[in-house]
Amino acid sequence: MTQSIDTAPETALAWHRAGIGAVLATVVETWGSAPRRVGAQLVVGGDGRIAGSVSGGCVEGAVVHAALDALETGQPALLEFGIADADAFAVGLACGGTIKILVEPVSASLSEATLSDLVDLRAARQPVAYVVDVTTGQGRLVHGRMVQDGLAERIAQDRSGLDADGMTFVAVHVPPLRLLVVGAVHIAQALVPMAQIAGYAPVVIDPRSSFGSAARFPGFDLVEDWPDEALADQGLDARCAVVLLTHDPKLDDPALTVALRSPCFYIGALGSRKTHAARVARLAEAGFAPKDLARIHGPVGLDVAAATPAEIAVAILAEITAVLRGRQS
Structure with missing residues (x-):
């Protein structure tokens, strides 16, 4: 595409x-x-x-x-x-x-x-x-x-x-913007084409072939691998945004470990405030400092009372844009 x-x-x-x-x-x-x-x-x-x-x-x-x-x-x-x-x-x-x-x-x-x-x-x-x-x-x-x-x-x-x-x-x-989306869920189906229109080169990562299929994401780059390995292979830099949409610790936590050790400009993770608090606690126990954990935007996206997958995707892309342009830390 x-x-x-x-x-x-x-x-x-x-x-x-x-x-x-x-x-x-x-x-x-x-x-x-x-x-x-x-x-x-x-x-x-x-x-x-x-x-x-x-x-x-x-x-x-x-x-x-x-x-x-x-x-x-x-x-x-x-x-x-x-x-x-x-x-x-x-x-x-x-x-x-x-x-x-x-x-x-x-x-x-x-x-x-x-x-x-x-x-x-x-x-x-x-x-x-x-x-x-x-x-x-x-x-x-x-x-x-x-x-x-x-x-x-x-x-x-x-x-x-x-x-x-x-x-x-x-x-x-500067290098073209990239968006690495972990979790080929319904929100990703809306987010990926929106991000492309906004100038990002999106990549969808999911080890579950039934989720990350060409039928669900026609024409987009798909990586069927464990998220931490896929992100490491992608070579994250300061022009990359990483969004995790699985809210499954088995997939999210290893991916967050890679993202937090990279200079990517945005990290967002789906989940409720309670889910995010538990996520931060696990990562803190794994050795990450508070200033590192503060890089994670969770719950992901601007709070615009989004309800549908498409609305959530709009909120996520808006937050990524705000961070990119220096309007939000």
Whole structure:
């Protein structure tokens, strides 16, 4: 099943290498009601084809024209659209939003080598920042040991944006989000497609083949293994959320042990307050400290009085989003 994951750099590199030509257009700054967040990207091919979005359709036509001009001249361009412009209504931003978009032709200011390295780092799930001068188009990749404190915070928060000088743009590329769901129950059947739409690559883990079947989860990644072994094999990192839906200690406790020893950003476990209290007591007896156990969200999900499997799934995904965006600890 196709994942709802941004692949603009990969698409641009593929189109360039296919001889079509490619331009990356990136939102570098927004004000007001601009429809896409900073860092959103649109790829424009030399034949006019497009992939991705920088405005949800509002200014794409104008950006495509500018991109084709940039591809011909080999020069980057910084575009601005907003209510103050004479063309504001025509480009669809008469609601008051304003956006700045950096247009970079591949093989010119944005070299094929730099783009190729970026694609390789993304494939290896390595966080990386592309730092570019928006006036000259000269950019470089910063990753690994090259990352300094200020930039490290940006990367950790997945926060692209202009520096204070207004001339340097930092495009943060972090590994795609993953959701590991333990327990192929009815809630999982609702949660997994919702999570995919929200940009997660979901994996369903359940040793019970009758639960974790392709008929119940068509097109999704299924792992028929004990949860602790499956989670260890998946290689949990800081871009992973883990949700346990079995409320069976034989399955949940070993999986929680693996999750708590990983840097995953979210851990949630289904069950009542009484069930969760017993779970925390067992894990404390196993040696986990209170600060570790506080990472577990249980009962899982925001308290929105959810009743049906779909409503519970909405509550879970909302809580994961709140934690990801720093609105909940």
